[in-house]
Amino acid sequence: xxxxxxxxxxxxxxxxxxxxPFLFALLLPCATAAQTPLRVAAAADLEPVLPPILAQFEQxxxxxxxxTYQASAMLTTQIENGAPFDLFLSADMGFPQxxxxxxxxxxxxxxxxxxxxxxxxxxWARKDSHLPPPSLALLSNPDLKRLAIANPDRAPYxxxxxxxxxxxxxYDTLKPRIVTAENIAQAAQFVDSGNADAGLISLTSAFTPxxxxxxxxxxxxxxxxxxxxxxxxxxxxxxxRDAAHKFLEFLLSPAVQAQLAKSGLTPVR
Amino acid sequence: xxxxxxxxxxxxxxxxxxxLLAVAIPLSAWLxxxxxxxxxxxxxxxxxxxxxxxxxxxxxxxxxxFLLVLLGPRTAFGRGIAALLGHPLAFSFDGLVVGSVIYSxxxxxxxxxAGFAAVPSPLLDAARILGASPARMTASLLVPLARxxxxxxxxxxxxxxxxxxxxxxxxxxxxxxxxxxxxxxxYNQVENFDYRAAERTSAILLCLSVLALAxxxxxxxxxxAQQPKTQEPGARGRA
Numbered sequence: 001x002x003x004x005x006x007x008x009x010x011x012x013x014x015x016x017x018x019x020x021p022f023l024f025a026l027l028l029p030c031a032t033a034a035q036t037p038l039r040v041a042a043a044a045d046l047e048p049v050l051p052p053i054l055a056q057f058e059q060x061x062x063x064x065x066x067x068t069y070q071a072s073a074m075l076t077t078q079i080e081n082g083a084p085f086d087l088f089l090s091a092d093m094g095f096p097q098x099x100x101x102x103x104x105x106x107x108x109x110x111x112x113x114x115x116x117x118x119x120x121x122x123x124w125a126r127k128d129s130h131l132p133p134p135s136l137a138l139l140s141n142p143d144l145k146r147l148a149i150a151n152p153d154r155a156p157y158x159x160x161x162x163x164x165x166x167x168x169x170x171y172d173t174l175k176p177r178i179v180t181a182e183n184i185a186q187a188a189q190f191v192d193s194g195n196a197d198a199g200l201i202s203l204t205s206a207f208t209p210x211x212x213x214x215x216x217x218x219x220x221x222x223x224x225x226x227x228x229x230x231x232x233x234x235x236x237x238x239x240x241r242d243a244a245h246k247f248l249e250f251l252l253s254p255a256v257q258a259q260l261a262k263s264g265l266t267p268v269r
Numbered sequence: 270x271x272x273x274x275x276x277x278x279x280x281x282x283x284x285x286x287x288x289l290l291a292v293a294i295p296l297s298a299w300l301x302x303x304x305x306x307x308x309x310x311x312x313x314x315x316x317x318x319x320x321x322x323x324x325x326x327x328x329x330x331x332x333x334x335f336l337l338v339l340l341g342p343r344t345a346f347g348r349g350i351a352a353l354l355g356h357p358l359a360f361s362f363d364g365l366v367v368g369s370v371i372y373s374x375x376x377x378x379x380x381x382x383a384g385f386a387a388v389p390s391p392l393l394d395a396a397r398i399l400g401a402s403p404a405r406m407t408a409s410l411l412v413p414l415a416r417x418x419x420x421x422x423x424x425x426x427x428x429x430x431x432x433x434x435x436x437x438x439x440x441x442x443x444x445x446x447x448x449x450x451x452x453x454x455x456y457n458q459v460e461n462f463d464y465r466a467a468e469r470t471s472a473i474l475l476c477l478s479v480l481a482l483a484x485x486x487x488x489x490x491x492x493x494a495q496q497p498k499t500q501e502p503g504a505r506g507r508a
């Protein structure tokens with residue numbers, strides 16, 4: 001016992017003097033953050049869109065929002081298994097519906113998710129590509145060796161991509177040339193790094209400064225794929241239901257909806 | 270059951286392990302012999318050893334992303350390789366081999382360095398005084414005396430490649446028969462809420478890994494028991 005005490009003393013003596021104030025400063029924010037933040041699980045296509053909206057919401061209401069961006073399917077699994085989110089903004093209606101059916105999440109005054117926007121599918125390619133700029137004709141160009149799409153089994157934009165290619169009767173010809181990415185962000189990465197010739201991604205990604213400077217896009221005609229309706233649900237065991245409601249209302253307000261339109265989503269109202 | 274993915278993974282792991290042993294033996298021998306001689310190149314040795322250990326530090330997806338960019342047509346290196354092979358490396362089996370070799374390099378080099386370093390230095394000194402070249406010392410001393418670490422290096426490199434996920438996810442593009450490995454298949458099944466299939470896939474993966482490991486370690490037990498008897502006269506005869 002004595003030896004342990006002695007040793008602990010020498011241990012303390014060996015630390016630089018500012019260590020304890022430093023440790024205190026490090027731990028201080030944990031103690032003073034009286035208001036718990038609203039935790040939002042958001043689909044990957046919202047990553048370029050949401051941050052300014054979150055900042056505005058915090059300015060207006062004083063509620064801080066922490067957002068996590070992932071593929072909708074991944075977030076669904078996490079919420080099903082008790083991830084501590086308050087609100088889920090999916091890139092489709094199916095995944096949040098799944099959570100409602102499992103009694104893990106609910107929507108205000110409804111048994112279906114609250115639609116908050118529509119996604120837009122675009123064909124994107126680098127400007128320095130050796131192929132002609134993106135258009136429907138590019139998809140039937142035999143020199144298109146690699147086309148990147150998001151995983152159609154779980155990414156709503158991947159599903160839309162396959163639907164569009166099927167409507168164009170090109171899916172079977174292109175199938176051996178398709179490379180599947182985890183989500184649209186990775187599909188964009190495959191094209192931006194030059195490894196794929198073109199990719200079917202979201203307009204929100206094509207609008208990001210990085211991709212809009214390196215490439216150009218073509219909006220896939222909307223009659224070629226079922227609408228990418230994006231829905232939101234509130235996680236049932238959330239302790240922040242009021243804040244979650246407030247954020248949902250804010251997201252559906254005309255000003256924010258107009259802002260969504262500017263960043264590549266189609267407003268619902 | 271997707272046996273195609275299963276055999277693809279075995280093929281990837283076998284090719285990777287073969288390449289890794291071929292690369293790691295001279296590399297580890299160079300590191301150990303250089304260290305023993307305390308030559309002027311110690312700075313180089315430290316740098317090379319650090320580089321060979323680096324894949325342990327980098328998150329696999331980051332490593333995969335760097336490789337995707339490096340092997341892509343936007344770098345001179347990537348264009349050179351594409352011209353050499355006739356096709357770009359990303360989204361191909363060859364690309365996965367390159368990724369796996371880099372990713373599993375520390376798992377082949379570390380056991381070999383440890384094994385070579387355990388060879389008694391008087392033996393190496395004697396060999397050097399008698400004028401043996403580093404290649405001769407490697408072939409006649411390091412390799413036979415450290416042969417048990419080959420097993421460890423091979424098994425670790427093989428299994429690490431079988432379980433490889435992040436690099437394949439970034440570099441592969443999920444193409445059946447060419448880049449959809451067992452771990453990607455398993456991930457797809459989990460992500461698609463197909464838990465039944467995922468349980469089956471992981472059960473097969475676990476059973477076969479345990480079986481393979483048990484077999485290898487069982488076989489490794491035999492020679493070890495006899496080693497003290499056979500090694501002594503052998504070492505004396507050689508000296």
